[in-house]
Amino acid sequence: MEKEIILNVSNLSKYYKYYKSIFDIRRDVIKAVDNVTFNVFKNEIFAVVGETGCGKSTLSKLIMGLISKTSGDIYYYGELLDYKDKKKDFRKKIQIVFQDPYSSLNPKKKIYKIISYPAIKSNIIKKTDRLDFAVSLLKNVGLSEEIIYNYPHELSGGQRQRVSIARSLSVSPELLVLDEPVSALDMSISAQILNLLMDLQRQGKISYIFITHDLKLVRHIADRVCVMYGGKIMEISPSPDFFDAPAHPYSNVLYNSILSYSFKKRLNFINLNENNKGLEGVNKEKEKTGGCIYFKKCYASKEVCKENKPPLKDIGHNRIVSCFFPFTHQDL
């Protein structure tokens, strides 16, 4: 059965320009998001993984229209996504939950006001109904109605993140962008939030773009995984296949750096990387080379990678990889 595509991102780019030095008029470019293309299907959890600086948060802001794009297009159900178009009202359909629940709620407003504000603004409810509306939403995310008159500082981290999710759900969106929703929370609390998110998704209708750097969560929650590095997509794979055999060398490094207590022995720390090759963070020099941006750190690199950019190619099993020498099921 062909799934319905809810969001189509095609060739999306965001470049930041900066002056090399104050004496030099020439400007250099950082490609925060570079030529990114992917689809999100209906009722799917699409995970975006990568380390700091790989452009995953920029991607989420681009989808939300919080920053302007350099080039490329985003389509929502085949229609060009333009938040300025008042008639189509895309704001109601796509919502975001931010990483830090401590800074993304207005400290001066009571909880019921925070939750019902988006719905009032988009004319879903009248201002007089806001209390009942807030209570019903709070029940949805598993909070008791006692807290509606509280202020955000009176709540714990987990409760705040739930309020934040409730606020996003108030306009009943069909796509929710989750920008590291649990990384600021404790283990026991983050389990509560993940359960909540999975319950909401199983009720139907809603899709997630789940941005994270924790592969354990991805394994648990996601249907498909997208690995980003230096603003580019390295690999898109269905989650079970990805965790059986990560195809891109960078995915492999990420996979091998997960710490889990299901490992039987004490970790024999990294055999992949002598001299820490492959584990350094993203640096700015990467743009200068004509070849693969992961070339310098890759343990599988060969001469051809230095000169040519690897295209995104299909390696079967619905997997797309940007590498000349991907691991495949045959290699195992």
Next chain:
Amino acid sequence: MNLEIKDLTIRLYPKKSGGRYINVVDSVDLNIKGGEIAAIVGESGSGKSFLGLSILRLNPPDVSKIVSGSVKIKCLEKNDELDIIKLYRKDLPSVRGRLISMVFQDPNTSLNPVIKIGEQITEAIFAHEKVGKLEAKEIAISYLNRMNVDGRARFNSYPHELSGGMRQRVMIAMAMVLNPCFLIADEPTTALDVTTSLQVLNLIEKIRLESNLGVIFITHDLSIAKNISDKTYVFYAGQVMECGKTEEIIDNPLHPYTVSLIKSVPSLSKDYMQGQRLFTIPGYLTNDDFMPGKCRFYSRCFKKGKDCLQNIPLSLNKINSERFVRCLKV
């Protein structure tokens, strides 16, 4: 080499509390030898960082007070045992950095942004040893090289010129430069990426092997504890709930809190069901949990019974020679 904490109790007097206090660290026993890594695992607000700070007597003196207990340290065989709690304040600098040193959570805020890193490292050397400028520089460079940082090139860098992982490695170099026998690492990898955090763990493991270092590793992530430590102390509301060998604790957790912690993290094993509901611990840690007179985990426990409120698990039950649990139901 031996670091022994016995019955350490620290009171915290929160501001504007009108004299009310909570025991933020409550009769904690901890024992660590050279070359061992002991992990202290607990959620935020459980007092684990406070314990780390007060081993070095770095706890804020205006709001907290060490009520009882001892922290005995013995570095070399010929030296006498030293009780850090009984030391005069003026003698403390001879312990800090020299016998025990500390690595803090966030390398972005714990390095001085306006001083070159080389200067920050040599500062520690000058404070403790009578060496010349050039000699100190050589020592600093050799330690930076040991931490996989190009010492000669980075000696004159400012912190903002380094990446997060590199800054944390500089912090470890700074802590190790006087060759202490114990290191307290307070969540050294929390602010870092998965790949860089693995590097830092790798490095701690390496220096432990090279210089027979005893490490107290404070973390909130049991999976990190599993992969790096020999012993684990599970901490909740200022008390040790369970302690023992790490492998035993992970494979066979006894205290309800440890059980819930392990169950609430997605696992990577092959037989693990994807997408199942995760186990959760209801509620959250509050100040009331620190109150004496009941089991501190009572309000969130899934095994609690009526007798839990009457008979307080005052002491740790001994399971075997190294395994202790603070629970009536075990």
